[in-house]
Amino acid sequence: MKVVVIGCTHAGTTLATTIMGINRDMDITIVEKNNNISFLSCGIAIGAQNHIPMSRMFYSSVQVLEKLGVELYMQHEAVQVDYSQKTVSILSIVNQTHLEIQYDVLVIASGSLPITPSFYNSNVENIMLCKNFENGRTIQNYVNRFQNQNKIVAIVGGGYIGVELCEAFSSNNFTVHLIEGDDRIMKRYFCEDITYIAENKLTDNNCALHMNQFVTSVIPSGQQLLIQTTKQKLTVDAIVLCIGFKPNTALFINSAHSQNIILNCLNDSIVVDDFSRTSIPDVYAIGDCACCSFFTDESKSITLATNAIRQAFVAAANICGVVMPQQKVQGTSCTQVFGASFASTGITISESIMRFGNGKQYIYKDEECIVQYVCLEKTLQIVGVQIYSDNAGELIQVASILIHFKSSLKDIIMVDLGEFNLLQKAANTFIFK
Ligand SMILES: Cc1cc2nc3c(=O)[nH]c(=O)nc-3n(C[C@H](O)[C@H](O)[C@H](O)COP(=O)(O)OP(=O)(O)OC[C@H]3O[C@@H](n4cnc5c(N)ncnc54)[C@H](O)[C@@H]3O)c2cc1C
Numbered sequence: 001m002k003v004v005v006i007g008c009t010h011a012g013t014t015l016a017t018t019i020m021g022i023n024r025d026m027d028i029t030i031v032e033k034n035n036n037i038s039f040l041s042c043g044i045a046i047g048a049q050n051h052i053p054m055s056r057m058f059y060s061s062v063q064v065l066e067k068l069g070v071e072l073y074m075q076h077e078a079v080q081v082d083y084s085q086k087t088v089s090i091l092s093i094v095n096q097t098h099l100e101i102q103y104d105v106l107v108i109a110s111g112s113l114p115i116t117p118s119f120y121n122s123n124v125e126n127i128m129l130c131k132n133f134e135n136g137r138t139i140q141n142y143v144n145r146f147q148n149q150n151k152i153v154a155i156v157g158g159g160y161i162g163v164e165l166c167e168a169f170s171s172n173n174f175t176v177h178l179i180e181g182d183d184r185i186m187k188r189y190f191c192e193d194i195t196y197i198a199e200n201k202l203t204d205n206n207c208a209l210h211m212n213q214f215v216t217s218v219i220p221s222g223q224q225l226l227i228q229t230t231k232q233k234l235t236v237d238a239i240v241l242c243i244g245f246k247p248n249t250a251l252f253i254n255s256a257h258s259q260n261i262i263l264n265c266l267n268d269s270i271v272v273d274d275f276s277r278t279s280i281p282d283v284y285a286i287g288d289c290a291c292c293s294f295f296t297d298e299s300k301s302i303t304l305a306t307n308a309i310r311q312a313f314v315a316a317a318n319i320c321g322v323v324m325p326q327q328k329v330q331g332t333s334c335t336q337v338f339g340a341s342f343a344s345t346g347i348t349i350s351e352s353i354m355r356f357g358n359g360k361q362y363i364y365k366d367e368e369c370i371v372q373y374v375c376l377e378k379t380l381q382i383v384g385v386q387i388y389s390d391n392a393g394e395l396i397q398v399a400s401i402l403i404h405f406k407s408s409l410k411d412i413i414m415v416d417l418g419e420f421n422l423l424q425k426a427a428n429t430f431i432f433k
Helices: 010-022 043-050 062-067 133-146 160-170 192-203 250-258 305-319 349-356 392-404 409-414 422-431
Strands: 002-006 027-032 071-074 076-082 087-092 098-102 105-108 112-114 127-129 152-156 175-179 207-210 215-221 224-229 233-236 238-241 245-247 283-285 333-337 340-346 360-365 370-375 382-388
Touching (some): 010 027, 010 062, 027 076, 062 071, 076 250, 127 133, 133 238, 152 233, 160 175, 192 333, 192 340, 192 382, 333 392, 340 392, 349 382, 370 422, 409 422
Parallel strands (some): 105 283, 152 238, 175 207
Antiparallel strands (some): 076 087, 333 340, 360 370, 370 382
């Protein structure tokens, strides 16, 4: 069986290695437009901050996959899919030659693209993006070149990525301005008590926060950039845009459209069933380009490497005839801001009210930690947990499992964890107060 995979970062790399682990006789061809595979975007901020070369942020290579028997077309871009004839047209980025590849099974692992506002201009080198190896190298080169020189950087977007970059630049003695459209940073993941701590960590470390405003224009002026937001003007030396990602699916949607074939999508994210199959026979979609099955019983785009890897396992197993359905996900994630650890799983209180029409939050606080539970009112079923604590990254794993198994606040106290941990201590104070 010939499996053709488009894209080779987390989803594509995991799929290929998993298939080869199950059945070495499978015929796999990968088409990747970059000249590298398996880049860890999560290493960009850490690499830039600590001067660790971006070349160390890979966990596989073309050579490793070739050794497994995988055929790779590097620096080739898939440009057209014929779903009826089961062919993919690919274009060499190096010499512009076209080639047509036949498939039995097609796996779309084309990921996501950074959202770029109208003022973004790829020719202005001090307006940077933060997604792939090249972006990582550009950011790192900038930090290396201008550290300790009183340069000013604006980070646009106060999600996880923007916040981590604030630390990377500030630790290298840049003055940092974080511009965020919402009234709080990381608002999608955390309650106010927790984001308040993260915000203080930033302001204590030379990062100015500019909330409730959007950048409307950026005009290059000599070596600098003049930023106009909905509230003020700022002059900076560089900007990094971190305003989110969109599914990289136009090629697959347009190809289907031109052949009158339906590729089910939700906001351009490809809808898949429990086995990572799309609405087109023998076509799978995995990773950032595909929807996840969220624990609230809805399909949604959650662009996390952890999801990409799990979807790749599922698709690989099923392609090899091992029936393995997808599990629902909670969107579990964690981060560190200037030494403080934050983690979140499930939904926030406002999302609970929006989705379920109700929700109750329980906030446990002491000097060193915060645990926030979001529960359904009647049953106390946990639908969200947010943690600020030294071991937030470990505790959130337990919290995610509790949500997965529809546990209630009462269940937590009784579950056998080997130690009475912070999650249990917090729940205990709400139940037995
Ligand atoms: C800065 C940053 C930090 C992050 N931190 C975390 C984290 O801490 N934890 C976490 O879980 N997730 C994190 N993520 C998210 C994670 O990186 C993504 O979810 C993950 O990369 C998705 O993998 P993917 O393989 O689906 O897609 P992508 O990484 O987007 O890769 C898609 C690949 O497909 C290729 N491609 C696309 N179109 C074509 C085409 N037509 N022809 C050929 N090749 C094509 C691209 O070149 C690319 O290599 C982070 C992301 C960023 C940007």
